Amino acid sequence: MAIGGVAASVAGAERAAEAQDAGRPSATVLPGMEYPRVHADRRVTFRLRAPEARRVQVVAGGADNGLGAGPFEMSRIEDGVWNVTTPPAVPGFHYYWFTVDGTPVVDPATRSYFGWNKECSGVEIPDPAHDFYEAKKVPHGEVRSRLYFAEVTQSWRRAMVYTPPGYDEDRRKRYPVLYLQHGSGESERSWSEQGRANFIMDNLLAEGAIEPMLVVMENGMVARRPGAPPMAATGRPARGNEAFGDVVVKDLVPMVDSTYRTRADREHRALAGLSMGAGQALQIGLGNPAVFAAVGSFSGVAPEGFDLATSYSGALRDPAAARKTWKLLWMGAGTVEPARILAMKKVADTIRTSGIPVTWFDAPGLAHEWQTWRHSLKDFAPRLFRSAR
Amino acid sequence: MAIGGVAASVAGAERAAEAQDAGRPSATVLPGMEYPRVHADRRVTFRLRAPEARRVQVVAGGADNGLGAGPFEMSRIEDGVWNVTTPPAVPGFHYYWFTVDGTPVVDPATRSYFGWNKECSGVEIPDPAHDFYEAKKVPHGEVRSRLYFAEVTQSWRRAMVYTPPGYDEDRRKRYPVLYLQHGSGESERSWSEQGRANFIMDNLLAEGAIEPMLVVMENGMVARRPGAPPMAATGRPARGNEAFGDVVVKDLVPMVDSTYRTRADREHRALAGLSMGAGQALQIGLGNPAVFAAVGSFSGVAPEGFDLATSYSGALRDPAAARKTWKLLWMGAGTVEPARILAMKKVADTIRTSGIPVTWFDAPGLAHEWQTWRHSLKDFAPRLFRSAR
Numbered sequence: 001m002a003i004g005g006v007a008a009s010v011a012g013a014e015r016a017a018e019a020q021d022a023g024r025p026s027a028t029v030l031p032g033m034e035y036p037r038v039h040a041d042r043r044v045t046f047r048l049r050a051p052e053a054r055r056v057q058v059v060a061g062g063a064d065n066g067l068g069a070g071p072f073e074m075s076r077i078e079d080g081v082w083n084v085t086t087p088p089a090v091p092g093f094h095y096y097w098f099t100v101d102g103t104p105v106v107d108p109a110t111r112s113y114f115g116w117n118k119e120c121s122g123v124e125i126p127d128p129a130h131d132f133y134e135a136k137k138v139p140h141g142e143v144r145s146r147l148y149f150a151e152v153t154q155s156w157r158r159a160m161v162y163t164p165p166g167y168d169e170d171r172r173k174r175y176p177v178l179y180l181q182h183g184s185g186e187s188e189r190s191w192s193e194q195g196r197a198n199f200i201m202d203n204l205l206a207e208g209a210i211e212p213m214l215v216v217m218e219n220g221m222v223a224r225r226p227g228a229p230p231m232a233a234t235g236r237p238a239r240g241n242e243a244f245g246d247v248v249v250k251d252l253v254p255m256v257d258s259t260y261r262t263r264a265d266r267e268h269r270a271l272a273g274l275s276m277g278a279g280q281a282l283q284i285g286l287g288n289p290a291v292f293a294a295v296g297s298f299s300g301v302a303p304e305g306f307d308l309a310t311s312y313s314g315a316l317r318d319p320a321a322a323r324k325t326w327k328l329l330w331m332g333a334g335t336v337e338p339a340r341i342l343a344m345k346k347v348a349d350t351i352r353t354s355g356i357p358v359t360w361f362d363a364p365g366l367a368h369e370w371q372t373w374r375h376s377l378k379d380f381a382p383r384l385f386r387s388a389r
Numbered sequence: 390m391a392i393g394g395v396a397a398s399v400a401g402a403e404r405a406a407e408a409q410d411a412g413r414p415s416a417t418v419l420p421g422m423e424y425p426r427v428h429a430d431r432r433v434t435f436r437l438r439a440p441e442a443r444r445v446q447v448v449a450g451g452a453d454n455g456l457g458a459g460p461f462e463m464s465r466i467e468d469g470v471w472n473v474t475t476p477p478a479v480p481g482f483h484y485y486w487f488t489v490d491g492t493p494v495v496d497p498a499t500r501s502y503f504g505w506n507k508e509c510s511g512v513e514i515p516d517p518a519h520d521f522y523e524a525k526k527v528p529h530g531e532v533r534s535r536l537y538f539a540e541v542t543q544s545w546r547r548a549m550v551y552t553p554p555g556y557d558e559d560r561r562k563r564y565p566v567l568y569l570q571h572g573s574g575e576s577e578r579s580w581s582e583q584g585r586a587n588f589i590m591d592n593l594l595a596e597g598a599i600e601p602m603l604v605v606m607e608n609g610m611v612a613r614r615p616g617a618p619p620m621a622a623t624g625r626p627a628r629g630n631e632a633f634g635d636v637v638v639k640d641l642v643p644m645v646d647s648t649y650r651t652r653a654d655r656e657h658r659a660l661a662g663l664s665m666g667a668g669q670a671l672q673i674g675l676g677n678p679a680v681f682a683a684v685g686s687f688s689g690v691a692p693e694g695f696d697l698a699t700s701y702s703g704a705l706r707d708p709a710a711a712r713k714t715w716k717l718l719w720m721g722a723g724t725v726e727p728a729r730i731l732a733m734k735k736v737a738d739t740i741r742t743s744g745i746p747v748t749w750f751d752a753p754g755l756a757h758e759w760q761t762w763r764h765s766l767k768d769f770a771p772r773l774f775r776s777a778r
Contacts, residue, residue, distance in 0.1 A: 030507060031610060052490040054441075101441040105494045112501035112508045118419060119501045119508070135545045140536040142550075145581075147529040156524050161531075168649075171560050192534075221420060260557075 026110065027124040028093075033109035036123050042088040044123060046072075046098075048107065051080025053100045058084055061095025061116055064338065064367035066125065071099065091127030092371025093194050095120040113194055117185035122194065133196040133374045138206035139165035140199075143192045146259065150251040152243055153222060159252065160188045161260065162198050162215035164205055174261045176385040177214045179248065179292075180377070181273030181280055184241075188219040194370050200377050211385040216256055220244045220273070220280050241276065245284040249291055267327065270384050272296025274373045286315035286326075294328035294384055298376040299368055302343035308354055319355040330380050332361030334372035341368065359383065415499065416513040417482075422498035425512050431477040433512060435461070435487075437496065440469025442489045447473055450484025450505055453727065453756035455514065460488065480516030481760025482583050484509040502583050506574035511583065522585040522763045527595035528554035529588075532581045535648065539640040541632055542611060548641065549577045550649065551587050551604035553594055563650045565774040566603045568637065568681075569766075570662030570669055573630075577608040583759050589766050600774040605645055609633045609662070609669050630665065634673040638680055656716065659773050661685025663762045675704035675715075683717035683773055687765040688757055691732035697743055708744040719769050721750030723761035730757065748772065 023037035023045060035047040044067065046058045057071040067089045074082035095115045098105045106112055107121035114120070141164045150157045164175070180197060182190040191197040197215060204210040222244040248271075257264040271285035271292045272278075278300030285295035309317050316322045331348045333341050348358045361379045363372040412426035412434060424436040433456065435447045446460040456478045463471035484504045487494045495501055496510035503509070530553040539546045553564070569586060571579040580586040586604060593599040611633040637660075646653040660674035660681045661667075667689030674684035698706050705711045720737045722730050737747045750768045752761040 030503075032506070048492075050490075050492040052443075053492060100489060100492055100494070101439075103437075103439040103442060103489055103494070104497060105489070105492070106497075106501075106508065108493060108495075108507050111503075112495075114419075114500075117421070118497050119495065135536060137538065143534040145532040145534075145587075147524060149526065168557075198534075 026122075027126075028110045028113075028122045030109060030111060035109055036107070038089075038123070038125055039085075042091070042125055043085050044089055044125070045083065045085040046074065046096075046107070047109075048074065048082050048098050048100070048105075049080055050082055050100050053082065055099075055101055056082040057099045058086065059097050059099055059104070061097070061120055062368065064336070064369070065094050065096070066090030066092055066367060066369050066371065067094045067096060067123070070096075074098075089123075089125045090366065090369070090371065091125045091130070092366070092369055092374070093122055093124050094369065095122055097121050114187045114189065115185055115194070127371070130375075132203050132378055133200050134203075135199050136203055136206070138202055140202050141165050141167065141205075143198050146255075148251070148255045148259075150247050152246045152250050157218070157247070157251075158188055159256070160192060160217040161256070162192070162201060162217070163260070164201065164212040164214070166212070167214075167261075171261075173212075174263045175212055175214050176263050176268035177216055177256060177260075177270070178381065178384060179216045179218070179252070179269070179271045181218070181220045181271075181277030183273075183275035183277055184221075187221075188217050191215075191217045195373055195377070197377060200374060201381065204378065204381055209382045213381075213385060214256070214260055214262065216252070218244075218247070218252055220277055222247050241280065244280055245287065248284055249288055253291060266291055266293045268293075268385060270294035270296065270328070272298060272330070272377075272380060274298040274376070275300070275368065282312050287313035289315060289325050293326065294330070295326070296328075296330040296376070296380045297332070297344065298373050298380070299333045299337060299341050300331065300344055301340050302347050306347050306350065308350060316351055316354070316356055322356045326356070328359065328383055329356065330359045330361070330383065332359075332363065332372075332376045332379065334363040334366035334368065336365060336367045337372070338368065415511075416515075417499045417502075417511045419498060419500060424498050425496070427478075427512070427514055428474075431480070431514055432474050433478055433514070434472065434474040435463065435485075435496070436498075437463065437471050437487050437489070437494075438469055439471055439489050442471065444488075444490055445471040446488045447475065448486050448488055448493070450486070450509055451757065453725070453758070454483050454485070455479030455481055455756060455758050455760065456483045456485060456512070459485075463487075478512075478514045479755065479758070479760065480514045480519070481755070481758055481763070482511055482513050483758065484511055486510055503576045503578065504574055504583070516760070519764075521592050521767055522589050523592075524588050525592055525595070527591055529591050530554050530556065530594075532587050535644075537640070537644045537648075539636050541635045541639050546607070546636070546640075547577055548645070549581060549606040550645070551581070551590060551606070552649070553590065553601040553603070555601070556603075556650075560650075562601075563652045564601060564603050565657035566605055566645060566649075566651050566659070567770065567773060568605050568607070568641070568658070568660045570609050570660075570666030571606070572662075572664035572666055573610075576610075577606050580604075580606045584762055584766070586766060589763060590770065593767065593770055598771045602770075602774060603645070603649055603651065605641070607633075607636070607641055609666055611636050630669065633669055634676065637673055638677055642680060655680055655682045657682075657774060659683035659685065659717070661687060661719070661766075661769060663687040663765070664689070664757065671701050676702035678704060678714050682715065683719070684715070685717075685719040685765070685769045686721070686733065687762050687769075688722045688726060688730050689720065689733055690729050691736050695736050695739065697739060705740055705743070705745055711745045715745070717748065717772055718745065719748045719750070719772065721748075721752065721761075721765045721768065723752040723755035723757065725754060725756045726761070727757065 023039035060067040060070040112119040273281040278297035412428035449459040501508040662670040667686035
């Protein structure tokens with residue numbers, strides 16, 4: 001043991017500690033499953049049984065995924081099982097999947113999460129510094145699945161509606177509403193499943209940090225009906241989310257106001273979203289000042305050729321008027337996001353320079369990931385509906 | 390065209406019709422996905438892209454799965470895509486997955502459903518004779534995700550709670566409660582996702598066929614805490630669902646009664662479940678006559694050595710007393726289920742012969758599958774809480 005001196009024995013002790021740190025199953029694993037395991041230093045061990053496979057990899061969902069860029073080659077260990085331990089990951093929720101001889105395969109050991117337009121596996125890396133998105137021993141609201149018929153699409157649609165604790169108790173109390181949107185390739189369930197928006201709201205409420213509010217989460221991927229004309233405003237061909245603004249204004253907001261005890265005026269409605277949803281929040285929110293008075297852009301993409309006079313339906317054309325109209329204009333991003341997203345800060349500066357207040361939020365060391373959006377919601381929600389207090 | 394006479398041209402026309410019947414994507418496919426496709430004659434075409442694979446199969450979830458026993462060998466067609474069309478399937482929801490060179494793989498084209506203790510793919514075969522489980526243009530209730538802390542397990546648990554249309558409107562109205570359980574390897578989401586219990590209840594309500602009621606769906610796979618003693622009643626080692634009865638009686642029912650506007654007495658509570666959940670319904674329901682007055686067994690397994698005096702906690706020991714205690718004792722099964730499940734009919738007959746009424750329900754031509762349980766709920770629910778009318 002003494003051979004090689006102090007340095008070697010320290011290294012040996014580190015190796016021994018590492019070997020002993022078997023880690024803990026990710027919070028995303030299915031009952032009885034042991035992998036992926038997250039180690040104390042945030043390395044992650046993945047396993048998959050695939051006895052006949054010739055090559056198995058872990059693929060992280062996206063180039064700026066907090067697991068690292070990957071793909072990570074797995075090695076065959078005993079009994080047809082493949083194994084890899086990745087370098088330390090960034091805290092938060094990360095999408096991933098395997099490829100088995102080139103075919104994408106979800107991990108049979110974790111719950112599935114809809115992202116990247118498909119069912120993905122997910123791993124949750126705990127953050128020792130933050131637990132604001134964990135289920136704590138505080139009063140919990142409900143997440144309600146609400147079916148409604150949308151005239152715009154002529155189809156049944158589903159909204160997920162967070163009601164705060166106590167909603168059912170006092171029949172006379174009415175609530176402001178935050179409409180909160182997912183990113184491209186996700187769904188109305190993403191904010192509660194991946195984002196844990198309900199726990200974030202429960203915890204903020206328990207601290208007295210926010211006004212009690214409803215949170216309505218819908219699916220932003222709403223294509224126009226076949227044969228329908230392109231968006232009048234742009235004339236661009238369909239991208240698959242063109243009709244969402246119509247659904248929000250003509251179907252969703254009226255349904256929510258007629259179904260729930262809301263404060264049904266613009267001062268008590270906000271619209272926010274992440275990534276693609278951030279673009280939708282700015283377009284639909286600023287484009288409908290009769291409906292919304294507050295807008296949040298979580299990791300939105302900076303518009304090419306941003307122009308105060310014409311961008312966002314010209315809502316910011318007249319700074320004096322815009323200052324009165326918009327109660328809150330909030331933008332944020334992770335500090336290590338891609339350039340087109342970080343460029344949004346310049347958009348915020350341009351708006352601010354015109355005299356319209358913009359709140360900018362930096363999520364330190366985080367990329368285009370759910371941890372950024374959890375932090376964004378935690379900063380954004382307490383700023384909403386403050387005049388209502 | 391006339392060559393070969395009438396018979397040949399009829400066969401040719403059939404082949405042409407078959408070729409033209411490209412089918413429709415299953416109701417379970419993800420947005421934009423085309424397969425599996427269900428044909429008019431209920432054959433199903435599955436596809437998977439796996440260019441490097443040597444053997445790909447469709448595996449039906451269970452030997453009596455309505456898709457057929459399988460596995461179904463897929464053939465490589467153009468561009469690395471594998472394809473198979475199965476024989477006509479039984480209507481309803483069926484679990485399946487692929488194996489790619491022996492490794493189980495979910496279909497990336499459908500939503501995932503938790504069954505067989507894992508995420509599975511699902512296909513929905515329409516039934517031209519029945520639409521009672523479809524979303525129709527009727528008032529819809531909500532399915533609410535409700536977190537609560539269970540003292541029995543010392544952990545946060547999730548109940549899914551169906552509230553009927555109008556629940557939020559009349560604050561004075563109180564509701565009876567049906568506790569409705571899934572089968573082995575499923576979860577609290579199965580009855581709403583696979584079973585469509587909420588649409589079944591919405592439709593029965595719209596027809597005036599049932600009393601408005603809450604439906605509470607929890608997760609029956611509740612293991613005792615590590616180190617906890619075995620069930621006092623049986624002394625058997627843990628199977629993974631031993632603590633569910635304690636959770637129901639000590640945590641779930643009290644939480645539901647204190648959170649929702651229920652009629653909090655035994656006459657207004659029923660407990661039903663399918664397969665493993667049927668066994669739990671009989672054990673926990675009949676074992677707790679102070680809590681429940683109605684029990685439903687959907688495709689339950691006949692107990693070995695059934696004895697009126699001792700089985701089901703001796704609840705049926707005294708037929709005269711049992712006739713007064715139990716408002717409804719309901720049992721049912723598909724007519725082509727396995728022998729141990731069909732043997733339940735003899736148990737029902739034995740109970741009936743003792744003078745205790747039992748309602749028996751046959752789901753014609755159906756096996757141990759969700760379509761049986763949808764039909765079971767449709768027959769069971771209208772019989773509940775009739776004295777409440």
